[in-house]
Amino acid sequence: MKHNFGAGPCILPAVVLDQAADAVRNFNGIGLSVLEISHRTPEFEAVINETQDLVRELLGVSADYSVLFLQGGASTQFSMLAMNFLQQGKKAAYLDTGFFSLKAIKEALFYGEVEIVASSKDKNYYYVPKAYQIPADAAYFHYCSNNTIEGTEMFSVPNTNVPVICDMSSDIFSRKIEVGDFDLIYAGAQKNMGPAGMTLVVIKNSLLEKIETDMASMSDYRIFRDNNSMFNTPPVFSIYVAMLNLRWLKEKGGVPQQEIENIAKAELLYNEIDRNSLFYGLADPADRSRMNVTFKAKDLDLESKFLDFATAQGMVGIKGYPSAGGFRVSLYNALPLSSVEALVKCMQDFEVEHLNKKVSFENKATV
């Protein structure tokens, strides 16, 4: 039995995988695979419309917003949003909270000026800056609500009069949000929504009115809005599996129920990290992510030993991001509490084994 703590693409519910497998063989009993049907068929139109409806229902998206399914991952949004909303001679405000926020900043710099309103780089991004000013003349304010690599999360939305743009790739659908607090939300699908290949964009219609320039069609949000995300061939299979996954989420009680489970999973793991004498958490306790838990072994030698120990017991994807080291355990929606229980037991067993070894070594040393 494997416990999949991978950071993305990541675990999906088993029932979703079964349904997706069935549809690959025979979609809705029509005698064709979901991979073979045209996106211009009534069958696929029903899929894309239901997926949009589920996004609206589960996140509480009003008619003031458009729901788009794009390609190119969240990384394409880094430049696309700047292309649409930042012009030369203007500036945008960014909060620098880690790896992905920096990537977003780098891409925006191709299109205009960036003012970094605050950064947590001074402490390796293991906290979220709290006090900063967002300039009132900024074209928009951009931040990342969950820092997938560093393991920090922002639970409140900064107060500002400029449009708020948020990268929610790794915590969308994991907790309740007020969509009205945002002007543009984007998320790569492969963490809490479905397989890789699709990017969700929820954009306020009034923000679309602010686009001043024309640009290449594939970069223009208006083109996708006007064509129901089907200006070109959309990622048909990714959208289909996302629909199945969102149905699963709705059936279990939606985002509020999921949030309760996610809090329980995160608490269980953080409590063990804090209790266990061999490990310590990396993120500031006030800013700990519920989706990506980062920690290290106090004794560096124990890192690879624990990795081997845990791997032998079926734990998958717990190694930290290469540049960060240590461990990063992802607790996305589809991960059951029982997997966290298994990991916690693994940490406890490892501690007992290690402390026993140490005692027998010290006994020998004193003889």
Ligand SMILES: *Cc1c(COP(=O)(O)O)cnc(C)c1O
């Ligand atoms: C994974 C991730 C990205 C990158 O997504 P791609 O789809 O690979 O481009 C960007 N931002 C955050 C917060 C992420 O977790």
